[in-house]
Amino acid sequence: MFRSGPPRRIQPSLHPSPKQPAENTPKDSPPVRTSHWKSFVGFAALGLGCLVVGAFAFFFFLGGSSYSKNDDEIRTPQALQADYALWSSSLRELSKLAGSQNTPSLSLLPPAIPKDDSTLGLFNRWQNLPPEGLARTVLARRLPQQVELMRITPHRLIVSEDGVTVDYAITLRAKEDILYVPVIPINLGKDLSPHQKRFYPKGVYAYDLPPGKVFDLANQKTVLPAGTTIEGGWTLRHAEKAFGKWKVTRADLLPLTRVPALESIYVREASLPPPALLRSNNELINSRDKQIAAKQGLDDRLASIATDIKQYRTSLMASAPAAAKSKGMGAGSGVPTGAGIGAVGGAVTGAGIGAMAGGGDGAAMGAGAGALAGMLIGALVANAEQEKKVEQQKAARREAVAAIERQVTDYEHRILREFENELSQEATKQESTLARPTWSN
Secondary structure, rough: OOOOOOOOOOOOOOOOOOOOOOOOOOOOOHHHOOHHHHHHHHHHHHHHHHHHHHHHHHHHHHHOEEEOOOOOOOOOHHHHHHHHHHHHHHHHHHHHHHHHOOOOOOOOOOOOOOOHHHHHHHHHHHHOOOOOOHHHHHHHHOOOOEEEEEEEEEEEEEOOOEEEEEEEHHHHHHHHOEEEEEEEOOOOOOOOOOOHHHHHHHHOOOOOOOOOOOOOOOOOOEEOOOOOOEEEEEEEEEEEEEOOOOEEEEOOOOOOOOOOHHHHHHOOOOOOOOOOOEEEHHHHHHHHHHHHHHOOOOOOOHHHHHHHHHHHHHHOOOOOOHHHHHHHHOOOOOOHHHHHHHHHHHHHHHHHHHHHHHHHHHHHHHHHHHHHHHHHHHHHHHHHHHHHHHHHHHHHHHHHHHHHHHHHHHHHHHHHHHHHHHHHHHHHHHHHHHHOOOOOO
């Protein structure tokens, strides 16, 4: 049965609760804290994981993006010959278009090949496609300063054992007018002097042409006006990657590319129409000024040489014998004196002959006749002596003048040879400049 009354009070236990610390536990002992150590390990693991993932992402997305900005292209004679064949043929095609079309803008690039997406998958792009910066660096060496690269897009990627070949579509824009201008020999008109005809072909009339060659500015034609954009194709023939860094060893030239050695060969070719090059309008203005100055300098030098030779001849002629002239039978010639002497002698002789023939009257008549005859004979003798002396003087002068002319001729030849050597040295320097197989921007 149930017990009634107030509830019974339970006495507390004399033993400590297991949840409470024992009375003999030191109060100054710190508790063991494991939570901070676990947090450190967790953060370290998370950081390491992020580092691994970041490294993988960097390698995946940016792997192979390092490339050489140096000119690593190989220029063997065979490579240069192949480059010249392709580059010169593109200029000849342009020459045909320039002669047959009247449009101010012509396509200066070969057409781009159709895009082949099968060669440009994600993995192939990542693993085998050179960075765009590499292609832009190579193209920058092939374009003049007046033309800029606007866009470049890979259209096909071909992988080989030792590298890759990439075909691109490119877009260019002209910052200045680009003209197609023929290159011709310096004009040798009929009105030129022999010295001008001799030395004109040896002069240098342009900064970028061989000696004796000039731009035919009268027949220049604008093929790419300023601000115009053109599209076409370009091929990077061989690129390779070593130790994660890309470099290019072969790439096509463009018609706009300027390789002095190739241009020098091209403009020397005899062809109809004449070979022509692409230049900006400002470049042709500078070339015209150079041509005018060079031609004027050559003319001035030839005029200076002619003046020098004239002065040299004058100085030598001052020492030559004076020119002798016949004085005839006038005063100072000696003829009247000779005639007088002849007349006296003739009169004496005539008088003696007349006296023997007829007495006094005969003597008088003989003297008169003898005087006349003696005068004539004396005059003729004196004149003959004078002419002989004059002729001797003329002969001596002719001999002296001939010797002077030989000296003048030798002097002229020496001066002209010195001038020709100067022109040859300048031409050699120009040829050396144009012999560079690298491009000129």
